[in-house]
Amino acid sequence: MPHINRGSAMRALGAGVLALGLVGLVGCSGSAEAGETADLGSSLEEITELAEAEGKVHLIAYPEEWANYAESFDIFTENTGLEVEVSSPGASSAEELEAVRNLRGQATQPDILDIGATFTQQAIDEELVTPYKPSTFDEIPDNLKDPDGNWTAAYYGVMSIGVDAKKVDVPESWEDLKDPQYKGKIYMGDPRSGASQLAAVFAASLANGGSVSDIGPGIDFFAELAEGGYLVFGETGSQALATGEAAVMLDWNFNFPGIVDEMEMAGVDLQVATPGDGVFGTYYAQPLTVDSPQPNAGALWIEHLLSDEGAIAYAKSGAIPARYTALVEKDAIPADVLELLPPAEIVEQITFPSPEENEAATELITSDWGTKVAGAAEF
Structure with missing residues (x-):
């Protein structure tokens, strides 16, 4: 997931989640220091007490401007008294898994990940995550959680197109991006390592006769753009827009609000569209890592993200909370x-790919992107 670039009992958060009751826990351990293990509590009350002793939660790939995480950090710390520590905020999903492999058993290992849907099965297969079912587990749709609690998604979004309207027109369809005005102006990252870039290929596929089970037309779409000199590259899409290296970036709808101020300072007239011919949405999962150094603080972070307060923080960025239906039914989200x-x-058109479809898409991207797209343009 290449990003644009969280005291005592849980107070406000704890009052809500404790009332719901703990659905399920799997007590695994971590090591705050080499040779020491940290057990996950057997109840939410015990988890809260143990988390207070741990003192912090260590996250990876959680930039403040992504999905309104800056506000989530503040709310979490205010409610729990725990420090939020973030390493490598701009890391991709692939790099998050690599961090767990390399740092497992060390104090610097992250407690919680924020990985794209296409990386969840890999995390399970490599035994990089520990099952944990938050207290709101029953209110989360089946397609947004692993039945065994290996991961739970807290939010999802829709792939959108942001442009500098001073330089190009706002596209009304994915096909519009083939217009000569966009030549040499479309930022595209590498979908082999990042979930948001992979989602852009999915969306392009849907717009070109493909489906969630057939991402091939999306690869061909970007191959045509690459061959025509339409694609440009850089550290991030927002950076490319700000510097003028690009006039178009492809990203989740919930990330654009976080770069508005940056774009204004750079003189960019940021306009965002979600073309109806290629609506693709997917989720990000927040699993507790295996041998987490602060497993209890990590569990409380998951509880926070899936609480009403955490869900509303997501929604403020345009991210759709996983518990959206339950929240709307009880009128919990302010108008x-x-x-x-x-x-x-737009939301009604979203159909999440199955794990098998995600795996098939990842395999095809891995085998075809290098020759068809990257070969036509230097990544």
């Missing part, structure tokens, strides 16, 4: 925040 979410006609 002004609901207006920030994608239009209903």
Whole structure:
């Protein structure tokens, strides 16, 4: 996931989640220091007490401007008294898994990940995660969680197109990006390592006769753009827009609000569209890592993200909370925040790929992207 670039009992958060009751826990351990293990509590009350002693949660790949995480960090610390420590905020999903492999058993290992849907099965297969079922587990749709609790998604979004309207028109379709005005102006990262870039290929596939089970047309779409000299590259899409290296970036709808100030300072007229011919949405999962140094603080972070307060923080960025239906049914999301979410006609079109479809897409991207796209343009 290449990003644009969280005291006593849980107070406000704890009052809510304790009332719901703990659905399920698997007590595995971590090591705050070499040779020491940290056990996961057997109840939410015990987890809260143990987390207080741990003192912090260590996250990876959680930039402040991604999905309104800056506010989530503040709320979490205020509610729990725990410090939020973030390493490598701009890391991709692939790099997050690599961090667990390399740092396992060390004090610097991250407690929680924020990985794209296409990386969840790999994390399970390599035994990089520990099952944990948060207290809101039953309110999360089946397609947004692993039945055994190996991961739970807290939010999802829709792939969108942001442009500098001073330089190019706002596209109304994915096909519009083939217009000569966009030549040499479209930022595209590498979908072999990042979930957001892979999602862009999925969206392009849907717009070109493909499906969630056939991403091939999306690869061909970007191959045509690469061959025509339409694609440009850099550290991030927002950086490319700010520096003028690009006039178009492809990203999740929930990331654009976080770069508005940056774009204004750079003189960019940021306009965002979600073309109806290629609506693709998917989720990010927040698993507890195996041998987490602070497993209890990590569990509380998951509880926070899936609480009403955590869900509303997501929604403020346009990210759709995993518990969206349950929250709407009890009128928990303020009306002004609901207006920030994608239009209903867009959300209704979202069908998440199955794990098998994600795996098939990843395999095809791995085998074809280098020869068809990267070979036509230097990544």
